[in-house]
Amino acid sequence: MQKAMIERAKQLLDDGTVKRVIGWKRGEFAYDITPAVFETADELDKDFVFDDFTAANVSKYLVKESSKEGKVLAFLKPCDTYSLNQLTKEHRVDRGNIYVIGIPGGPKLDIEKIKAKGITGITGIRNENYTLKIETIYGEETMPFYEAVLDKCASCKSKKHVTYDELMGEEGDILESNRFDMVEKLENMTSQERYDFWRSELSKCIRCNACRNVCPACTCENCVFDNPKSGIDNKAPADSFEENMFHIIRAFHVAGRCTDCGECSRVCPQHIPLHLLNRKFIKDINSFYGEYQAGADTTSKAPLNEYTTDDCEASIVHERGVE
């Protein structure tokens, strides 16, 4: 697939359809892939890579790239296409300036899971029939492929590309995923247990803002957390309140617009399960206001921008879940 992608990209560059290509660049090791923009066939041949570690969602970079002269070619996995649709709906990208090739989705691998097994000194990783053969300085290790899959890929909601100009590989389907299982589990805990769980997770937060910066729904040019006039421009979490506040507000700002791409949790250096907050909002919206998937199309209004005269009251919170 990598070869086919490079060839097609070279063709499109050659015939002038696109002026640049967004993809993934090889790194120092088998797993440190950096999203990058390629402008020549040579660069593509040398560095372009598409493998089990190219999990990064490149749609956010299109905000900048689509405003440049000339079209940009973007290879988008199914989850990434939802993000692009959402960005198009919010007029953050110039869709006409993007040529989208839909590529097969994951499951992609999580190097942290491999390292959590104590495997270190990694010099190479091979996938042989869904067993990972990992070459290290300390000898060869093996691990089942499925134990190293990214959490977001393990609860994949859709292999269907919702926007593309061309498709490589087959058209996929929307899947029955188990993505709300953990949310439900938390809802069924007591209030004290939930509080303890979130305190233990959010106290790890170092306010690095990786989650906010990688999120395709967070495209504000002047974020409220960087604005000294907002009163909440804390740079560092001075105490538990500020740790909570950042995440509640951020999840709220993206509520109804979050496509559940899972990048926030993937990039968190402290492994905080941030996707649970966003999924809680999605689950609530689905149950209160009807099934809604952000990014499935480019015309529907976000649930928080809409209302019906017989929406449920806020007191419904008292009637659900466990106290």
Added chain:
Amino acid sequence: MLKVSKSKLNELFDAIAAKQTLYLPVDRNDGASEYKKYESGMTMSKALNTVRSAKDFFFPQTENLVDFKMEGKNIEVIDVRKESEDFVIFGVRACDARSFTILDKVFLSDPVDSFYKNRRDHGTVVTMACTRPAETCFCKTFGIDPTVPEGDCACFDDGENIFFLAHNDKGQKFVDSISSLLEEGDARKLADVQEQARAVMERLPLAKLSTENFGGDKLNEYFNSDKWAGLSESCLGCGTCTFVCPTCQCYDIKDFNTGKGIKRYRCWDSCMYSDFTKMAHGNPRLTQLERFRQRFMHKLVYFPANNNGEFGCVGCGRCLSKCPISMNIVKVMKALEDK
């Protein structure tokens, strides 16, 4: 060399904790390790390194500097400085230990930062030599030997025993305080373990990385390099690298109105942020390219220029594993060197 058997580690930690606060790296349930205050029964992590570096102990993420109370037009200034308690940080790796030398150059040079000095004077750094370096390690590039770490007292693990070697008075005082639990040991097996670790260092993918092409004299050449555009392209400006880095030391000072007074505090800042160095007219570093360039020029060119060739990086490898888009100082060095 004095040693203690690994089976008696808990006794050792209990003895240290009885006299001063003890911090050691402990495993978390998500697989990573972090420094925690020791409580009886905790086991030291076997992980190579913690997510957050040990600089947190001397340069915490947030720190209150001074408080103000207003009564009409009168401002009362309240000094909130407290003498730090004595504490021991156990299990610091060679890279983090070297980072203290770098931070000392910044905070302990004139005018001395009293908050940092207070903690530094009361803290004893007990380091632990590495035996299984990871592929992301490149401390050797900066002249650090992971098998013989710096710090006040160095520890070495030969599989069965932990050996202690004091490097200075503070370290000696530490060793003396636990000497009742230590005994003389045979260091021959240790020498083998160290040789093995050194051999592994040679085989690491980043073993050949060198700083010979970096330093103050390269300022104009690297500043004007056309490589920065490509390198900074996918940088999200999130600041993760600066927060996990053991040598990054930039901070912001902010006032917080509690409703009952003002607390002036300092907190970590990141040169990657869009409002770093923002002044009345705006930010002189207009795009991410300038900010990205600034961080690496500081570590590889400006810092050595101002500090007798000492580089602002210790090769710990945290930026290699924590950057959300896998950009890091190694990729920058290789791109700049490659003409």
Added chain:
Amino acid sequence: MQVNDNKDFQPLIVAFCCNWCSYAGADLSGTNRLNYPTNVKIIRVPCSCRVNPMFILRAFQRGADGVILCGCHPGDCHYTSGNYFTRRRMTLLFSMLDFLGIERDRTRVEWVSAAEGAKFAATMNEFTEAVRKLGPNRRLEDLRCRKQ
């Protein structure tokens, strides 16, 4: 759940009241000499949908033990549709606060019209008692802002 019968604890309640309906309702309960607790601090907003989730969190940060939002009845908003958005927004916000382990009884949305002076007083009395039972807000408090 904490049950606190401490009659000495005086919770701090912040009430966001919309100018046209609920603030007028509060006024009416005053002119009718209907008592409601002095613990309640009213903040007048033009419409209940002016209330940003940040305001609610900030109220808790600055020492509030309970926050209540009052607005016009749905369908009767002075600005036609403001309170519909409030309803959606606050439902989601309160659900999220519950998810994070913040006690449910600390937040409420109540629709009070300008003629419902009695309802306003009764609601405030009831809400203050419910929050008193829960005790001081410890889960969503900012230690720096705590009363010395």
